[in-house]
Each structure stands twice: as C-alpha cells, then as structure tokens.
Amino acid sequence: MTAATVQPLLVAETFGPTVQGEGPSCGQQALFVRLSRCNLSCPACDTPYTWDTTRFDLRAESTRRRADDVASWVLSNSARLVVVTGGEPLLQQEQLLPMVTRLAEHGRKVEVETNGTIAPSPALAEAVSAFNVSVKLAGFAADRDRNRRINPSAINALAASGKAVWKFVVSTVDDLGEIAELQHIYGLDPIWVMPEGTTSRVVIDRARRIADEVITLGWNLTPRLHVLLWGDQRGR
Numbered sequence: 001m002t003a004a005t006v007q008p009l010l011v012a013e014t015f016g017p018t019v020q021g022e023g024p025s026c027g028q029q030a031l032f033v034r035l036s037r038c039n040l041s042c043p044a045c046d047t048p049y050t051w052d053t054t055r056f057d058l059r060a061e062s063t064r065r066r067a068d069d070v071a072s073w074v075l076s077n078s079a080r081l082v083v084v085t086g087g088e089p090l091l092q093q094e095q096l097l098p099m100v101t102r103l104a105e106h107g108r109k110v111e112v113e114t115n116g117t118i119a120p121s122p123a124l125a126e127a128v129s130a131f132n133v134s135v136k137l138a139g140f141a142a143d144r145d146r147n148r149r150i151n152p153s154a155i156n157a158l159a160a161s162g163k164a165v166w167k168f169v170v171s172t173v174d175d176l177g178e179i180a181e182l183q184h185i186y187g188l189d190p191i192w193v194m195p196e197g198t199t200s201r202v203v204i205d206r207a208r209r210i211a212d213e214v215i216t217l218g219w220n221l222t223p224r225l226h227v228l229l230w231g232d233q234r235g236r
C-alpha cells in the first residue's frame with residue numbers, strides 16, 4: 001500500500017507528554033493518540049465524546065489526520081512511550097499500522113488500549129509493544145452490548161499475540177468473580193485490576209476496598225494515576 005492510498009485516521013485528540021496513568025507502564029512518560037469512535041456504548045465511559053452521538057457532535061469532536069502527520073508529531077517529542085487509545089482504536093487498525101510501524105522503527109514503544117472485541121492483524125501485533133485489553137464486565141457494559149462485549153475469537157487472538165495485558169475496570173470486590181471466570185475460560189495472564197472512577201477520592205476508596213482480594217487472587221493492581229493527579233481533566 002502506498003501512502004496515497006492509506007485512509008486518514010479519525011482522531012479525537014492528541015496530547016502529552018504526560019504519564020501513562022494505567023497498567024504495567026503506569027508512571028512512564030508518554031504521548032497519547034486518542035482515536036474517535038467505539039463499537040461499545042458503556043454508560044460510565046469517560047470518553048463519550050469519541051462515540052456518543054446523543055450527547056456529542058462527532059464531526060466537531062474529531063479530525064481526519066494523516067497517520068504520517070500524527071507520527072511526525074510523536075517523533076517531534078522525546079517520550080519513548082506512545083499510547084494509542086479511544087474510543088476503540090482497533091476499529092481503525094488498517095490506518096493505524098503504518099503509523100505504529102514507523103514509530104517502532106524509530107525505537108518508540110506503542111501500547112494500544114482496546115476493549116478486546118476486535119482481533120488485531122498479525123502485522124499490527126508484531127509492531128506494537130503491548131495491547132492493554134480492557135474486556136468490559138457485565139456491570140460496566142451497556143445492556144445493548146451484552147452480546148458484543150465478549151468476543152471469544154478476538155480474546156483468543158489477543159492472547160495468542162503474546163502481547164496482551166488484561167486490564168479490568170471494577171467498582172467493587174463483587175466484580176472480581178467474573179474476572180476469575182474469564183481468566184479460567186481464556187487463560188488470561190497477566191491480569192491487572194483498576195478501580196473505576198473519575199475523582200481521586202473514588203479511585204482511592206475503591207482501590208482500598210479491592211486491594212487485598214486482588215493480591216490474594218494473584219493479580220496486579222493499578223491506580224488511575226492521571227485521575228489521582230488531575231481528576232477528569234481532558235488531555236491529561
């Protein structure tokens with residue numbers, strides 16, 4: 001494929017340098033590319049401006065940008081880590097591949113945050129450093145997404161890539177049983193558990209309530225560092 005035939009990326013926002021707030025790279029300096037659009041519609045989503053047409057004008061909330069221009073923006077900054085998120089970034093995985101490949105060639109680590117419903121191509125899996133896969137639990141997903149939030153073939157493809165980190169968003173200890181079931185069915189490893197919340201108070205309270213049980217189950221715990229530092233400010 002030549003550059004001329006590659007479709008542009010539909011981008012909600014680019015920001016950074018900031019720090020990766022979630023998961024195994026928490027605290028690392030990072031740049032963010034947030035793509036627009038999602039195939040799920042979670043009621044407690046913290047980025048509804050990427051998909052919710054009932055509350056947002058998506059044309060005003062997104063811009064078409066050449067993947068090469070986004071890559072050039074990244075390369076003009078020195079942060080080694082790039083986080084591609086959304087929305088659901090794998091909806092645009094074809095357009096994403098040239099950008100991720102170029103960044104990897106320049107020694108940048110690219111992590112993709114995904115909801116685990118779409119299988120990545122082998123080429124994309126090769127180019128990224130990690131998929132942070134946040135399969136949505138029953139209590140977090142919308143009712144109308146109940147048949148879509150779990151896609152066994154996508155989960156298996158992500159697991160087979162050898163690059164998946166399973167990051168579950170939870171509200172209470174009652175959510176942990178469902179994670180254990182998924183771990184058992186799909187052999188998920190490693191598992192990271194993250195408290196849901198958009199204020200530091202809620203994130204810390206929930207982390208305190210789940211911490212002991214998460215440790216007992218042999219899993220890892222991540223805060224939402226950007227929320228602890230900056231609340232729900234956009235672009236952090």
Ligand SMILES: Nc1nc2[nH]cc(C(=O)O)c2c(=O)[nH]1
Pocket residue numbers: 018019020021022083085086113226236
């Ligand atoms: N600092 C920071 N870290 C993040 N990690 C995952 C994010 C996301 O929105 O997917 C995110 C985010 O929005 N900000």
Ligand code: SF4
Pocket residue numbers: 038039040041042044045046047048050051086087088115136
């Ligand atoms: S999958 Fe993620 S981006 Fe999509 S609606 Fe759910 S929380 Fe929001």
Ligand SMILES: [Mg+2]
Pocket residue numbers: 046047
């Ligand atoms: Mg976020």
